[in-house]
Each structure stands twice: as C-alpha cells, then as structure tokens.
Amino acid sequence: MKLLVIIVQDADASRLRDAFSHNRVPFTKLASTGGFLRRGLCTFVSGIADDRVDPVKRIIEQNSKKRPVPPTPAGADMVGVTNTFLDQSAAKVEVGRATVFSLNVEEFIKL
Numbered sequence: 001m002k003l004l005v006i007i008v009q010d011a012d013a014s015r016l017r018d019a020f021s022h023n024r025v026p027f028t029k030l031a032s033t034g035g036f037l038r039r040g041l042c043t044f045v046s047g048i049a050d051d052r053v054d055p056v057k058r059i060i061e062q063n064s065k066k067r068p069v070p071p072t073p074a075g076a077d078m079v080g081v082t083n084t085f086l087d088q089s090a091a092k093v094e095v096g097r098a099t100v101f102s103l104n105v106e107e108f109i110k111l
C-alpha cells in the first residue's frame, strides 16, 4: 500500500476531488498554503493499493494544469527571495500541475 500526498492548485481542487470520487479513489482533502508563493493550495492524502498508483497519477494529470502565477504582495517579506525577483512585479512563477509524494505504508489501521 502507498500513501500519496498530492499538492495541487486551488483552481484544480474541485475537479480533482470529483474525479477521485468518480473513480472511487479514497482521499482526505486539506486546505494548505505554499511556502514560497503563500497562496492557497489543496493537499489530498490518499491510501491506495500499489497497483492503483499509476492510474491515480493519470487522473491527477488529466485534472490539473501548469499555470504561470504572479508573486503575491504577501510574498514581499519572504526570506531568501532576491530584490531582483521582487522588483519584477510582472514576473511570474510557473506552478506545476501537481507535486506528488508516494510513501510506503507500514500499517493501515481503522479503529
């Protein structure tokens, strides 16, 4: 069994939630915030059999998009961001369709 931690943009969260439900992929959906851009993101955690990992990755690919996103004013106090980056108010950062971590599950318990 694997535990997938799937981070997507808020704009893709509803579509992905519906696709998971339609395909009977169990999940927990968590509101979250990206550390760099400090924008709203959505994190899904899903415990699934090993042989479902590839089909679930395809569902994620089909229901998420890469987008260029402008840095937010909230990011202006970010540690480690260069002045050059902040001076380019028109500069955009490309946020990927999804960031996915796949972890081996040692034990799955329901009490």
Ligand code: 2BA
Residues within 6 Å of the ligand: 007, 033, 034, 035, 036, 037, 038, 039, 041, 093, 094, 095, 096, 097, 098, 099
């Ligand atoms: P954020 O941390 O808000 O990052 C948003 C996007 O900003 C990233 O998109 C990347 O294109 C850019 N970015 C992040 N850190 C940067 C840096 N130090 N310098 C320049 N550009 C930077 P993605 O890579 O697609 O990541 C989307 C979101 O996935 C991230 O939002 C973060 O919440 C999560 N994420 C990505 N990698 C992660 C990791 N290794 N561990 C935990 N969460 C991660």
